[in-house]
Amino acid sequence: MDLVIDNLRLAELVAIVRQNEAFFIAFVQFLNQHGYKDIHAFINEPDDKKALAVIEGYLQHADKAHLYDGIGRPYTSELAKWYFLAWTMRDAPAQRLGPLLRNVEGNSMSERRANLLNELRKFVGPLFPEAEKWTWHTISEVMLARLEGSRRALKGTTFENTVRTVIRAVIAKHQVSLKVGGSQVKIGDETYDVQIIGKTHTILVPVKTRETMGGGHANLFTRDIHKAISVAQENGYECIPVVIAESWGGNLDSLSCKHVIYLPINPNQTEKVEVMLYDAVNGIADTLKELEK
Secondary structure, eight states: OOOOOOOOOHHHHHHHHHHHHHHHHHHHHHHHHHTTHHHHHTTTTTTTHHHHHHHHHHHHHOOOOBBTTTTTTTOOHHHHHHHHHHHHHHHIIIIHHHHHGGGGSSSHHHHHHHHHHHHHHHHHHSSSOOOGGGHHHHHHHHHHHHHHHHHHHHHHHHHHHHHHHHHHHHHHTTTTTEESSSOEEETTTEEEEEEOSSSOOOOEEEEEEEEEOSSSSHHHHHHHHHHHHHHEEEEEEEEOEEEEEEOOOOOOOGSSSSSEEEEOTTTTTEEEEEEEHHHHTTHHHHHHTTTTT
16 A cells, blocks of 8 residues: 655645635735735724725725635635635634524625624634734744645535546446435435435445544544444345545445445545556456346
């Protein structure tokens, strides 16, 4: 097994953050045009109405700079400004602020966002009074942490799509009359990323990936796989987990399922993952053919 010593996840994220510096610079230039030396000066604006007007203007401002998500895709202009300002003020725009917007005053989503961001500005200013807390050096660290969470969620979706694509390719190769579901299915609190649907029964495929090799979470990872299998079987489904982990201490023989696809590789090696996954799925073609009966 080829071990990946380099932290590929970190390298990818740092490259994305560096690209996002142009977005930061564009925001500072916008503030300069409104009489502020830097972000620190704006955060400490004593005139509440003036600060709100600046935020509203920025959210409507057309800018050529792009803000990239955790896998390097540009956000839309509207979403980029909302996410960037929320991150700058050390908050989570989707998980925490999103639900709050429903109860914030404003005639439009843009107005509600501006009002909420202005309240955040007044809250975080006293928490971070030092000017260096509002420089690119510090904001880039905040952005790195936020993008890591974004990347984890987006990568999960990417792997789901890869697994679907590979299974469809194997089905086409063997000319098997099966359908691959286009969305996840949920049973209780368990989510299965892919469904392989036959004439009389369905195989559920949970996709489990892990970049790191040790620690307490490794046990939770293994427990997660066992639970996914047992819940599927208790509800009358066959389960074939796809496990992509560079070093997994779990015992394959202990998994109570007929097949498990285990790729002993760092999931960041996307090109190798796709090739190995195709070979592994092709290796269980006879099981897929049984779904036709």
